[in-house]
Amino acid sequence: MNxxxxxxxxxxxxxxxxxxALVSNRGAIDWLCWxxxxxxxxxxxxxxxxxxxHWSIRPAQESKTSRRYIDNTNVLETExxxxxxxxxxxxxxxxxxxxxKRKLLWPEHExxxxxxxxxxxxxxxxxxxxxxxxxxxxxxxxxxxxxxWKIDIGACVFVLRSEIELVRHADSLAAKIALKHGATISFxxxxxxxxxxxxxxxxxxxxxxxxxxINWWRDWAxxxxxxxxxxxxxxxxxLVLKLLAYAPSGAxxxxxxxxxxxxxxxxxxxxxxxxWLRDAAFTVHALYGLGYEDDAKAFxxxxxxxxxxxxxxxxxxxxxxxxxxxxxxELPHLNGFAGSRPVRIGNAASDQVQLDVYGEVVxxxxxxxxxxxxxxxxxxxxxxxxxxxxxxxxxxxDNGMWEYREKRRPYTHSRLMCWVALDRILQMAGRGQLRKIxxxxxxxxxxxxxxxxxxxxxxxxxETYVQASDSEEVDANLLLLAYHGFAEASSPRMQQTHARxxxxxxxxxxxxxxxxxxxxxxxxxxxxxSFWEVDFLARSGxxxxxxxxxxxxxxxxxxxxxxxxxxxxxxxxxxxxxxxAFTHLGVxxxxxxxxxxxxxxxxxxxxxSL
Amino acid sequence: MNWGSWLLWGxxxxxxxxxxxxxxxxxxxxxxNIPYMLGTIFTPDRDRAKFIGFFFHFVNGLAFSFIYVxxxxxxxxxTWWFGALIGLVQAIFVLTVALSILPALHPRMANEQxxxxxxxxxxxxxxxxxHYGIRTPISVLVAHAVFGAILGAFYVIK
Numbered sequence: 001m002n003x004x005x006x007x008x009x010x011x012x013x014x015x016x017x018x019x020x021a022l023v024s025n026r027g028a029i030d031w032l033c034w035x036x037x038x039x040x041x042x043x044x045x046x047x048x049x050x051x052x053x054h055w056s057i058r059p060a061q062e063s064k065t066s067r068r069y070i071d072n073t074n075v076l077e078t079e080x081x082x083x084x085x086x087x088x089x090x091x092x093x094x095x096x097x098x099x100x101k102r103k104l105l106w107p108e109h110e111x112x113x114x115x116x117x118x119x120x121x122x123x124x125x126x127x128x129x130x131x132x133x134x135x136x137x138x139x140x141x142x143x144x145x146x147x148x149w150k151i152d153i154g155a156c157v158f159v160l161r162s163e164i165e166l167v168r169h170a171d172s173l174a175a176k177i178a179l180k181h182g183a184t185i186s187f188x189x190x191x192x193x194x195x196x197x198x199x200x201x202x203x204x205x206x207x208x209x210x211x212x213x214i215n216w217w218r219d220w221a222x223x224x225x226x227x228x229x230x231x232x233x234x235x236x237x238x239l240v241l242k243l244l245a246y247a248p249s250g251a252x253x254x255x256x257x258x259x260x261x262x263x264x265x266x267x268x269x270x271x272x273x274x275x276w277l278r279d280a281a282f283t284v285h286a287l288y289g290l291g292y293e294d295d296a297k298a299f300x301x302x303x304x305x306x307x308x309x310x311x312x313x314x315x316x317x318x319x320x321x322x323x324x325x326x327x328x329x330e331l332p333h334l335n336g337f338a339g340s341r342p343v344r345i346g347n348a349a350s351d352q353v354q355l356d357v358y359g360e361v362v363x364x365x366x367x368x369x370x371x372x373x374x375x376x377x378x379x380x381x382x383x384x385x386x387x388x389x390x391x392x393x394x395x396x397x398d399n400g401m402w403e404y405r406e407k408r409r410p411y412t413h414s415r416l417m418c419w420v421a422l423d424r425i426l427q428m429a430g431r432g433q434l435r436k437i438x439x440x441x442x443x444x445x446x447x448x449x450x451x452x453x454x455x456x457x458x459x460x461x462x463e464t465y466v467q468a469s470d471s472e473e474v475d476a477n478l479l480l481l482a483y484h485g486f487a488e489a490s491s492p493r494m495q496q497t498h499a500r501x502x503x504x505x506x507x508x509x510x511x512x513x514x515x516x517x518x519x520x521x522x523x524x525x526x527x528x529x530s531f532w533e534v535d536f537l538a539r540s541g542x543x544x545x546x547x548x549x550x551x552x553x554x555x556x557x558x559x560x561x562x563x564x565x566x567x568x569x570x571x572x573x574x575x576x577x578x579x580x581a582f583t584h585l586g587v588x589x590x591x592x593x594x595x596x597x598x599x600x601x602x603x604x605x606x607x608x609s610l
Numbered sequence: 611m612n613w614g615s616w617l618l619w620g621x622x623x624x625x626x627x628x629x630x631x632x633x634x635x636x637x638x639x640x641x642x643n644i645p646y647m648l649g650t651i652f653t654p655d656r657d658r659a660k661f662i663g664f665f666f667h668f669v670n671g672l673a674f675s676f677i678y679v680x681x682x683x684x685x686x687x688x689t690w691w692f693g694a695l696i697g698l699v700q701a702i703f704v705l706t707v708a709l710s711i712l713p714a715l716h717p718r719m720a721n722e723q724x725x726x727x728x729x730x731x732x733x734x735x736x737x738x739x740x741h742y743g744i745r746t747p748i749s750v751l752v753a754h755a756v757f758g759a760i761l762g763a764f765y766v767i768k
Binding site for chain 1 (some may be wrong): 656657725728
């Protein structure tokens with residue numbers, strides 16, 4: 001086993017639709033926030049191995065590790081092979097249907113770790129070192145006898161139950177035990193905000209929870225209607241997306257972590273445990289594309305609810321219940337991942353102006369309602385507000401989808417999304433779904449945006465669309481001009497832009513930088529952009545190239561098909577927050593595009609052979 | 611018991627209470643929409659829910675005003691401040707108890723232990739209704755205090 005500090009890709013994720021944990025391939029839980037994604041971490045070793053807190057279970061001897069998710073589930077199995085034997089550790093957060101939960105008394109949150117010895121004899125070391133509030137305080141761990149170990153924090157309680165005896169060392173619990181072939185031990189760590197807390201059972205109850213959890217995830221995965229290329233990766237991406245969804249509200253957070261660096265050792269470290277409106281259109285497209293209508297509708301409901309207080313202005317991001325995220329602040333006591341300081345919680349991007357979010361929201365709503373489906377009054381009101389706001393403000397500079405914190409600029413992508421907002425509103429109005437819309441005004445503004453993009457977003461000298469009216473640089477998000485139907489992928493302007501993007505932004509096969517600034521910022525290639533490239537190639541009819549690029553891009557996923565935000569082109573290491581919804585949405589949407597393009601090509605072949 | 615006075619001022623108090631809550635939503639103080647929340651007990655259709663919930667809320671207002679009136683009779687007088695005091699007690703009960711048990715009673719409301727299963731549903735209000743905006747408790751307290759004050763000031767004990 002590698003003794004070095006884990007890399008970002010060394011982690012896998014488990015969760016229950018309300019919270020999630022990162023498990024390293026060394027057997028350590030190094031990230032866990034309860035009760036919500038954006039709650040304070042009780043294990044944060046990923047941001048500081050010394051003081052962040054962790055829960056490690058591993059063989060005492062050197063070992064070789066491999067891991068996998070049990071098929072079509074978010075139940076993780078890590079296998080450790082030592083010179084003397086083999087153990088398999090199963091990590092999961094119990095889940096089941098609401099109907100079954102009504103008959104079972106489960107804690108509000110629970111994380112189960114089960115270790116079974118499958119060969120020989122293996123000595124196992126357990127080190128349970130929770131730290132409160134992102135490692136700011138060591139908890140008082142009380143021995144509750146037969147009922148396990150207890151950590152009281154105000155009105156909340158954490159309970160650790162174990163089938164082996166644990167010994168307290170300062171602020172930690174530890175054990176060393178030899179497991180013989182056939183032996184199994186289990187641990188349950190739980191959280192309750194209500195007293196009396198539920199004390200989870202061990203023994204057969206763990207097996208029952210494991211079976212219920214496996215069945216629930218498999219049933220959910222089986223709802224997918226996707227049949228096409230890269231099915232395994234698409235299913236994994238859907239399962240990751242489900243782990244990033246907060247079920248009580250339907251929100252989907254951008255990632256589970258904060259401050260995993262976009263550039264090692266530097267300060268581009270942000271908190272992504274919130275829901276970005278920027279992801280809305282991609283999210284709805286992916287969920288509907290796979291057949292997850294309930295999840296898509298829950299997300300749309302969250303969107304409507306979350307934006308209620310700020311309309312007609314839309315914020316860039318919201319917390320899972322639609323509130324402003326906590327104000328951004330630094331945690332100076334943490335050293336950061338690989339020394340990448342500062343660690344931040346909260347996100348100041350919530351105060352930015354991003355005009356693209358109007359297009360994202362309108363596109364999401366437009367996609368989620370069938371052509372004959374009725375829009376209720378509140379939805380119509382929101383769309384009218386969007387139409388008015390966009391018509392009035394689309395000319396203004398903004399911070400753009402990449403959330404640059406310096407001067408606002410006239411980004412082409414932001415204007416594209418304003419065009420999308422008006423275009424989709426006009427489509428819905430044309431179908432009779434949306435009343436009291438000034439169609440003439442919307443049509444005129446939509447046309448003005450088009451003219452502006454074609455005039456100022458196009459650089460005559462370079463013969464390419466450019467990132468902003470005042471720019472001579474390309475941005476990978478220009479590929480979305482085709483994705484959103486503004487221009488045909490096969491049009492000369494899009495083909496010239498694509499050629500320029502390939503020339504400037506592709507460091508190696510399968511990877512794409514987000515724009516020409518990425519090199520200056522020493523950031524990695526942006527993983528989502530790789531899948532935009534696949535989508536564009538598929539739309540251009542270059543199917544073999546699309547497959548080739550898709551293969552290369554997927555080669556940068558970790559061993560269990562998970563992606564972070566970025567990829568280091570030199571080392572292939574993951575960078576940025578993890579796992580990242582935006583990237584996995586990219587995988588799903590690119591696969592859907594490729595599947596559809598291949599189907600169209602096959603139809604054409606059939607027709608021409610008749 | 612002065613039935614005419616109860617019906618009149620119970621109705622008037624409910625009109626004002628509903629207007630304050632609706633106004634709070636309109637000016638961005640809270641996302642909480644009481645008629646919608648109550649109406650979705652009966653139907654998932656957003657527009658119909660608001661209509662049914664509006665009617666249901668009025669019936670509720672009259673029913674609760676009966677308790678206020680009973681309290682006025684019990685102490686033998688009705689004043690605006692005593693009415694407002696009862697209103698504040700009711701608001702505190704609504705915020706701390708009624709909203710927290712609502713997810714268990716409402717067929718279309720999620721609770722905070724729900725998941726990973728999702729269905730199109732209403733978000734839970736959370737403690738003090740804070741999930742509907744951090745100023746939700748203020749609007750609920752003010753609306754109920756005004757409701758009680760109107761009853762207390764205008765109800766005539768016979």
